[in-house]
Amino acid sequence: MKLEAILSPLELPALGKRDLRETVCVVFDVLRATSTFVTALHNGAKAIVPVSEISEALAIKKNQPDVLLGGERNGIRISPEGIDFDLGNSPREYTPEKVRSKTIVSTTTNGTRALRACFGAKIVLASSFLNLSATAKFLRQKNFGDILLVCAGTEENTAIEDVLAAGALCEILSSSATVGTLSDSAETALLTYTQTKSDLATAIGNSQNGRRLLVIPELRDDVAFCLQRDIFPIIAKMETNGAIRRG
Amino acid sequence: MKLEAILSPLELPALGKRDLRETVCVVFDVLRATSTFVTALHNGAKAIVPVSEISEALAIKKNQPDVLLGGERNGIRISPEGIDFDLGNSPREYTPEKVRSKTIVSTTTNGTRALRACFGAKIVLASSFLNLSATAKFLRQKNFGDILLVCAGTEENTAIEDVLAAGALCEILSSSATVGTLSDSAETALLTYTQTKSDLATAIGNSQNGRRLLVIPELRDDVAFCLQRDIFPIIAKMETNGAIRRG
Secondary structure, eight states, X not given: OEEEEEOSGGGGGGGGGSOOTTEEEEEEOTTTHHHHHHHHHHTTOSEEEEXXXXXXXXXXXXXXXXXXXXEEETTEEOOGGGOOOSBOSOGGGOXXXXXXXXXXXEEOHHHHHHHHHTTTSXXXXXXXXXXXXXXXXXXXXXXXXXXXXXXXXXXXXXXXHHHHHHHHHHHHHHTSTTOOOXXXXXXXXXXXXXXXXXXXXXXXXXXXXXXHHHTSTTTHHHHHHHHOOSOOOOOEEEOTTSOEEEO | OEXXXXXXXXXXXXXXXXXXXXXXXXXXXXTTHHHHHHHHHHTTOSEEXXXXXXXXXXXXXXXXXXXXXXXXXXTEEOOGGGOOOSBOSOGGGOOHHHHTTOEEEXXXXXXXHHHHHTTTSSEEEEEOGGGHHHHHHHHXXXXXXXXXXXXXXXXXXXXXXXXXXXHHHHHHHHTSTTOOOBOHHHHHHHHHHHHHGGGHHHHHHTSHHHHHHHTSTTTHHHXXXXXXXXXXXXXXXXXXXXXXXXX
């Protein structure tokens, strides 16, 4: 098993030139897209359809009125042309009562871009601290050849919470005899995690996204929520049509 | 002072879209291009002209026969069309006897690409562990606004020795009151360095480039050479024509 990581969203376009057919991609957008997806699927959502643009979400809703629309821009729930989105982007909103048996169309710029960059891979998973061990268990059981950890980042920048989750997954996978080499990028993620794991809350609280969320009263608890380790024993798998389901 | 880092060479093309006029770029290609440049300049070389292609080096030599040609491909000194290059890419070859008062045209793929990506920046420095404190001293004296640490990497990949040198520079600069915020990428470099600084030789020995060099008998000592801290009290500054001189 070879472990590699993409630490910046600016590395994503180059994925299009690679043959990913034998590679398993694991996408992290810890604050908050992939944490929200995993929470929703654990709480019974049928599928998540990630889209980049609000207009894409509205177009799907027009054809399938029973989908829920989720997402936010700058921490505020979206209300285009008087249509209220059903959900924001806080995982704590995605309760069983709200999401059970529902398909959720979720707008997320970086999460969608990262997931779409992995199209063509053998398997694409969306992961987070919330289901890290379940993701690792799946990867170890199958003994895949190449694993690419994709840190979705924020706008054009590396987001350290994604690097830390990727590093935490490296730590679990490295403890297995099946892992051969770590690329320098995967090693960077692992070392960054090792240095901070005794106090992840501080490391992520100082990050660009952490600082942004912690000053918004309604959203600040999302940071602690998304740092919870292994509360959901599920994997989230992207289908070839781009929808994400419980695997 | 704002500190930011580019951890992968795949992030370089996006630099072309940024306004770097108020940014100081510091380029690291620790194994071995920038370490070699700094060594050569310390030992009296007049200038280094980094080029990507062997053909570029030969074209310059044709017009300026007194330049020295330096570089290697896969650890072997270059001998195209029967013309021996004067120097390989090992910093230990760049002795005062060989390089004093000479202009050296040096072929290095990633180093050149990283330096060229910084064209238009306020100042561009080539740095390494060998002159890290001198680089930091220069940056602190001038109290620049934005500093971008550029890890040149290897081919399309992150090279951890570049991340570690960038992290070491972050550590020095962070200890100064003049540093405001670290981007998540700079923080990743700093944490990676903090985790490994007590045994950098092992961390770099396990890296992609470290492993490659350590199995070549004539080059293995380059790894330990390039890890030496602050043996050269100079800075290496790129001019607008792309040549690098002692600053």
